[in-house]
Amino acid sequence: MCMEMNLQTLFQDFNPSKFVVHTCLLVFTALLALKFDETISWSFWAVFTPIWIWKFLVVLGATVGTYVWWQYPHFRLEGEAYIHYKAMLISLAIHLILLMFELLVCDQLTTSNHFWILVFIPLIFISIVSIAICIWCVKHDRSYELELFCAVNILQFIFLALRLDKIITWEWEVVFVPLWILMCLSLVGEWVLYSIVFAGILLRAPEANIQQRRNSFNSALAYTFTVIPILVFQVLLTNKLDDPDHSKTSYLVVVSPLFVTYATLIIMSFSSKGGNKWWFGIRKDFCQFLLSVFPLLQEYANIAYNNNNVNRGSTGLGEAQEPYRDEETDKKGKEGKKSNKNQKKNEAMKPVVPMTSIDMPD
Structure with a gap:
């Protein structure tokens, strides 16, 4: 079996936005569980630090992208630059409203001076606006995962606010x-089962190539490790909230299935592709931007390492390079190239003799 490692292949489909979001959510979930378990005595403002970092990067990226947009007008003519820039502004607006909700939540957890229904107003507003944003994203072939999540959970947000205020x-x-219905029908029915059945069909289809089978199997595995842990988390959280006095399960144990989901999403961010090219004004794929900022990485991205002595080529930027050669092989190769070059040179120096035709007598 040949095991290859290629840096460019690793980063060419990398989505940095999803990587940052899921990493921040992973750290925030762990800190929040430790806070509720009273394992740490930090304030909620400190516990929300990963969320503040996430929002800071969003605002900074949009600010730099806007500066590049107005400072260099000729960049606006590059492909779908206008759609990318408009999508960035829409995402910025959504994140700013979401930041308002998170600030209210943090203040409510600290002081308890507000009604939860007032705290959830920004999130409910996002859910309503996200419906129109999802339609725009479908029309312009843009990703809309956060907007779709907010749009389909509007009823769940209302129930949570009313329950926290003890109105119900x-x-x-x-x-x-609402979340049970969404997870069972939308996620399990359409994502997990569909991907598993589709992967099974491709595995038994003789006309399917190895790459298609591998991609379908990886998708089924990723969706399974994303959805099933969320369902387990919902069950544990429900039991914990309905019987807080007798439940000995800590909040860290309750949220532990989410760590599997976050880890799966982080791994999937390396093959998610897409992403808005106008964040921070880079105007290109993240891999190309990374190689342009750090030219030394091009040397490593150009080499594919494997455990065989036979070089299978490189998928990098330049010519293929063999991982190992001994001195004798190099010497023979150079002598062979030199003899071939001399032979071609001698053939080129030969005089050209016109072709003559001798007719045979009758």
Whole structure:
């Protein structure tokens, strides 16, 4: 089996936005669980630090992208620059409203001076606006994962706010009914089962190549490790909230299935492709930008390492390079190239003799 490692292949489909978001959410979830378990005594403002870092990077990236947009007008003519820039501004607006919600949540957890229904107003507003944004994204072939998540969970947000304010006194398993329906029908029915069945069909289809089978199997595996842990988390959280006095399960154990989901999403960010090219005004794919900023990486991205002595070529930027050669092989190769060059040179120096035709007598 040949094991290859190619730096460019690793980063050419990398989506830095998803990587940053899922990493920040992973750290924030762990800190919040430790705070509720009273394992750490940090304030909620400190616990929300990964969220503040996420929003800071969004604002900084949009600011730099806007500066490049107005400072260099000729960049606006590059391909779909206008659509990318407009999508960046829409994403910035969504994140700013989401930041308002997070500030209110942090203040409410610290002081308890507000009604939860007022705290959730920015999130409910995002859910309503996200419906129109999803339509625009479909029309212009843009990704809309955050907007879709907010749009389909508007009823869940309302139930959460009413339950936290004790306007309704339902059990938490009833409060989470919209999320149960969404997870069971939309996620499990359309993502996991569909991907597993499709992967099984491709594995048995003789006309499918190895790459197609591998991609379908990886997709089925990724969706499974994304959805199933979320369902387990919902069950553990419901049991914890409905019986807080007798439940000995810590919040860190409750959120532990989410760590599997976040880890899967972080790994998937290396093959997600897409992404807006106007964040920070880079105007190109992240891999190309990274190689342009650090030219030394081009040397490593140009080499494919494997455990065989036979070089199978490189998918990098330049010519293929063999991982190892001994001195004798190099010497023979140079002598062979030199003899071939001399032979071609001698053939080129030969005089050209016109072709003559001798007719045979009758």
